[in-house]
Amino acid sequence: xxxxxxxxxxxVKVVHGASSKKRLMHxxxxxxxxxxxxxxxxxxxxxxxxxxxxxxxxxxxxxxxHARLPExxxxxxxxxxxxxxxxxxxxxxxxxxxxxxxxxxEDAGVEHLKALALVxxxxxxxxxxxxxxxxxxxxxxxxxxxxxxxxxxA
Numbered sequence: 001x002x003x004x005x006x007x008x009x010x011x012v013k014v015v016h017g018a019s020s021k022k023r024l025m026h027x028x029x030x031x032x033x034x035x036x037x038x039x040x041x042x043x044x045x046x047x048x049x050x051x052x053x054x055x056x057x058x059x060x061x062x063x064x065x066h067a068r069l070p071e072x073x074x075x076x077x078x079x080x081x082x083x084x085x086x087x088x089x090x091x092x093x094x095x096x097x098x099x100x101x102x103x104x105x106e107d108a109g110v111e112h113l114k115a116l117a118l119v120x121x122x123x124x125x126x127x128x129x130x131x132x133x134x135x136x137x138x139x140x141x142x143x144x145x146x147x148x149x150x151x152x153x154a
Contacts, residue, residue: 001114003122004146006077006102011035012138012145016083022048024086028065028101031078038071038103047101057090061133062123066102066116075104075115081132081141098129 013031018024029043046067050056057063078101085095100119104112122145123129131144 001118006075006115007079007145008035009139009142011078012142014081014083014136014138018082018086020086021088028078028080031080032103035078036076038069042069043067055089057088057096058120059090059092060126060129061085061094061096062098062129063088063090063096064100064116064119068104068106068108070106072103072105075102075108075111077102079141079145081136098123098132
């Protein structure tokens with residue numbers, strides 16, 4: 001699995017006004033609707049339901065919210081960079097500003113786990129996250145995310 005299979009340019013956004021975790025979930029769902037045609041309301045509900053099981057803020061300003069949706073045939077993602085970090089109840093209690101949300105079919109099993117591992121491994125790289133934070137242009141963000149694995153594979 002590769003980032004370019006999960007993410008497309010239309011699924012990358014810089015958000016200027018997220019004031020809370022719940023507001024961010026709505027922003028993620030709206031972006032997923034625009035980029036992948038997912039129903040926004042069902043997407044918000046699925047994200048919030050998953051989040052109620054335990055926060056998906058993994059630390060160092062990064063969150064990986066994810067949900068399963070019956071409308072999907074393959075795993076897809078959206079990436080959001082927040083202009084101003086928000087509290088996300090992350091494991092290290094630090095506010096979050098780098099968010100990659102994954103959406104998987106209900107029966108995705110291994111593919112969902114592979115995608116989650118790929119995103120988690122990639123966003124664990126502090127220098128990559130610094131690059132993302134320093135480049136609040138959606139085209140540049142997409143390039144950074146999708147070129148990273150090409151460089152790692154070389």
